Amino acid sequence: xxxxxxxxxxxxxxxxxxxxxxxxxxxxxxxxxxxxxxxxxxxxxxxxxxxxxxxxxxxxxxxxxxxxxxxxxxxxxxxxxxxxxxxxxxxxxxxxxxxxxxxxxxxxxxxxxxxxxxxxxxxxxxxxxxxxxxxxxxxxxxxxxxxxxxxxxxxxxxxxxxxxxxxxxxxxxxxxxxxxxxxxxxxxxxxxxxxxxxxxxxxxxxxxxxxxxxxxxxxxxxxxxx
Amino acid sequence: xxxxxxxxxxxxxxxxxxxxxxxxxxxxxxxxxxxxxxxxxxxxxxxxxxxxxxxxxxxxxxxxxxxxxxxxxxxxxxxxxxxxxxxxxxxxxxxxxxxxxxxxxxxxxxxxxxxxxxxxxxxxxxxxxxxxxxxxxxxxxxxxxxxxxxxxxxxxxxxxxxxxxxxxxxxxxxxxxxxxxxxxxxxxxxxxxxxxxxxxxxxxxxxxxxxxxxxxxxxxxxxxxxxxxxxxxxxxxxxxxxxxxxxxxxxxxxxxxxxxxxxxxxxxxxxxxxxxxxxxxxxxxxxxxxxxxxxxxxxxxxxxxxxxxxxxxxxxxxxxxxxxxxxxxxxxxxxxxxxxxxxxxxxxxxxxxxxxxxxxxxxxxxxxxxxxxxxxxxxxxxxxxxxxxxxxxxxxxxxxxxxxxxxxxxxxxxxxxxxxxxxxxxxxxxxxxxxxxxxxxxxxxxxxxxxxxxxxxxxxxxxxxxxxxx
Numbered sequence: 001x002x003x004x005x006x007x008x009x010x011x012x013x014x015x016x017x018x019x020x021x022x023x024x025x026x027x028x029x030x031x032x033x034x035x036x037x038x039x040x041x042x043x044x045x046x047x048x049x050x051x052x053x054x055x056x057x058x059x060x061x062x063x064x065x066x067x068x069x070x071x072x073x074x075x076x077x078x079x080x081x082x083x084x085x086x087x088x089x090x091x092x093x094x095x096x097x098x099x100x101x102x103x104x105x106x107x108x109x110x111x112x113x114x115x116x117x118x119x120x121x122x123x124x125x126x127x128x129x130x131x132x133x134x135x136x137x138x139x140x141x142x143x144x145x146x147x148x149x150x151x152x153x154x155x156x157x158x159x160x161x162x163x164x165x166x167x168x169x170x171x172x173x174x175x176x177x178x179x180x181x182x183x184x185x186x187x188x189x190x191x192x193x194x195x196x197x198x199x200x201x202x203x204x205x206x207x208x209x210x211x212x213x214x215x216x217x218x219x220x221x222x223x224x225x226x
Numbered sequence: 227x228x229x230x231x232x233x234x235x236x237x238x239x240x241x242x243x244x245x246x247x248x249x250x251x252x253x254x255x256x257x258x259x260x261x262x263x264x265x266x267x268x269x270x271x272x273x274x275x276x277x278x279x280x281x282x283x284x285x286x287x288x289x290x291x292x293x294x295x296x297x298x299x300x301x302x303x304x305x306x307x308x309x310x311x312x313x314x315x316x317x318x319x320x321x322x323x324x325x326x327x328x329x330x331x332x333x334x335x336x337x338x339x340x341x342x343x344x345x346x347x348x349x350x351x352x353x354x355x356x357x358x359x360x361x362x363x364x365x366x367x368x369x370x371x372x373x374x375x376x377x378x379x380x381x382x383x384x385x386x387x388x389x390x391x392x393x394x395x396x397x398x399x400x401x402x403x404x405x406x407x408x409x410x411x412x413x414x415x416x417x418x419x420x421x422x423x424x425x426x427x428x429x430x431x432x433x434x435x436x437x438x439x440x441x442x443x444x445x446x447x448x449x450x451x452x453x454x455x456x457x458x459x460x461x462x463x464x465x466x467x468x469x470x471x472x473x474x475x476x477x478x479x480x481x482x483x484x485x486x487x488x489x490x491x492x493x494x495x496x497x498x499x500x501x502x503x504x505x506x507x508x509x510x511x512x513x514x515x516x517x518x519x520x521x522x523x524x525x526x527x528x529x530x531x532x533x534x535x536x537x538x539x540x541x542x543x544x545x546x547x548x549x550x551x552x553x554x555x556x557x558x559x560x561x562x563x564x565x566x567x568x569x570x571x572x573x574x575x576x577x578x579x580x581x582x583x584x585x586x587x588x589x590x591x592x593x594x595x596x597x598x599x600x601x602x603x604x605x606x607x608x609x610x611x612x613x614x615x616x617x618x619x620x621x622x623x624x625x626x627x628x629x630x631x632x633x634x635x636x637x638x639x640x641x642x643x644x645x646x647x648x649x650x651x652x653x654x655x656x657x658x659x660x661x662x663x664x665x666x667x668x669x670x671x672x673x674x675x676x677x678x679x680x681x682x683x684x685x686x687x688x689x690x691x692x693x694x695x696x
Contacts, residue, residue: 037413120407121269
């Protein structure tokens with residue numbers, strides 16, 4: 001097993017989180033985009049509230065473009081993909097060039113389609129590249145610890161989004177089990193009390209929204225990187 | 227109904243004009259509606275390929291999978307037209323269901339001389355093995371695919387009823403999903419009824435007749451022409467997609483077994499195989515794709531089969547002629563939708579007309595389907611005409627003849643050019659607690675400028691079918 005510095009651990013964990021943020025957001029965004037076709041003006045505000053991102057948009061149309069492609073908008077999918085890239089670019093040795101290439105391809109897809117009139121069609125390629133990225137991680141990332149750290153980041157992010165976006169408790173539970181199973185395999189410090197508390201919150205609530213804030217608080221403090 | 231109201235494309239044009247005038251950026255708005263989909267047609271077709279939207283075809287005994295070419299210009303059906311079609315289609319399918327119930331029980335319509343028995347009992351679709359069976363809730367045709375064409379003056383005509391296993395709903399269903407992704411503005415600016423509820427409608431139909439157990443869509447396998455549809459509809463209805471090897475009969479119940487050997491009772495099976503292959507113990511003994519003894523389970527009322535076996539007797543090309551009479555007989559109503567003018571050489575008067583006018587008629591062999599066995603009189607040589615006449619005289623029950631309907635051309639894009647081509651419409655009518663018409667349908671078009679044959683197996687493409695909500 002290679003040595004993983006604190007900085008590398010941070011990069012691996014956040015690479016997992018940002019790639020997952022982009023991936024799940026796009027998948028959810030397909031539905032949001034579709035529902036906004038017939039929805040009244042301002043419908044996007046609900047989405048902003050759920051994700052706890054500032055409403056800097058003038059309307060549905062601006063939201064749909066700025067939220068995907070804007071370089072200036074720190075909450076845009078593009079910005080999140082850029083952060084994934086920033087974390088990945090310093091991990092070539094751990095990831096391998098083959099794995100890194102898929103992060104690059106996903107980012108390039110955003111950059112080459114900023115003026116596209118059919119952004120959802122283009123985003124399909126981002127999804128494809130991110131799925132290929134995770135497939136490649138299993139094949140090419142030699143160090144098991146590296147893989148586990150990245151996957152912990154992925155599951156934490158996925159749970160965070162699922163809770164915020166009102167996914168069914170069954171889906172959240174499934175992701176929790178993946179996280180709980182994976183986190184024990186890493187050598188990272190994690191807060192076992194918060195993990196147990198999160199398990200209790202999930203087991204007790206039939207609806208995600210009921211323990212929404214409590215679950216997010218627990219999730220937020222499970223893994224402390226830096 | 228005004229003449230204008232009958233023309234979907236005209237309604238869309240007026241709607242666009244209206245929207246464009248309302249908009250401060252009129253030209254841009256209209257361009258977006260007009261071009262949004264066409265601009266992305268290639269991408270949509272690429273995505274259709276990605277999702278495996280294909281159909282299978284056998285050529286020289288080899289199986290080939292082909293993409294079903296999609297044209298991005300939709301067929302538009304106005305709100306008024308759809309209301310009219312909806313009434314007519316519900317009426318027609320309700321009458322056909324009553325006919326099937328009657329034929330496999332009292333046969334009153336034959337006794338009353340409305341439909342001659344010659345057209346019932348010699349039909350290959352009539353199955354004596356189904357005599358006396360009343361399916362759950364008395365529904366025979368749960369999913370009916372009714373083929374229509376629109377004449378140039380706007381009048382709609384029924385071309386064919388498909389009551390066995392009509393396919394095609396999955397194509398506009400997935401196409402709409404992708405079109406909305408490609409050009410959301412098009413849909414924001416046009417009042418198109420969302421057609422993506424087909425899975426829910428089909429599920430309702432299956433649940434309505436489920437006698438207790440899981441829902442299964444049975445496919446003969448991936449080498450079937452419509453395998454994409456089988457698997458897609460299973461996904462959309464939360465049904466198990468199963469082959470005959472997954473299903474078995476035990477003590478007069480149908481079961482699905484998993485890899486562990488666990489079995490689950492099947493309450494409803496939407497089988498996508500033909501009647502003759504369904505049960506080797508009852509029908510074609512050499513069938514390797516059927517489920518032995520499923521007909522016993524069905525007869526005992528322990529499983530619902532969608533659509534009911536034996537429906538072929540009602541969608542026979544010969545029986546088609548009598549459907550308007552059925553409507554009057556069973557429902558005591560005048561038919562709302564018209565048949566294409568049809569002649570039965572079986573009747574002397576009709577035979578005379580057919581023989582005298584063969585060169586301007588279209589002749590259909592009642593035993594054929596899929597666009598095969600269709601002959602246009604004007605395409606035949608003198609010798610061929612004479613041969614056909616002799617064949618009609620000799621086997622008068624085998625053929626029907628119809629006036630050639632000069633049906634409406636619809637715009638398609640062909641290598642960047644907008645050209646007009648013949649197109650038909652398959653409307654899907656679902657019979658559950660009530661009879662409903664899916665607010666969409668499969669529009670098939672010919673890519674050959676000289677052809678009326680729109681079937682996918684003969685090179686045709688498809689379009690989305692928009693039904694306007696106002």
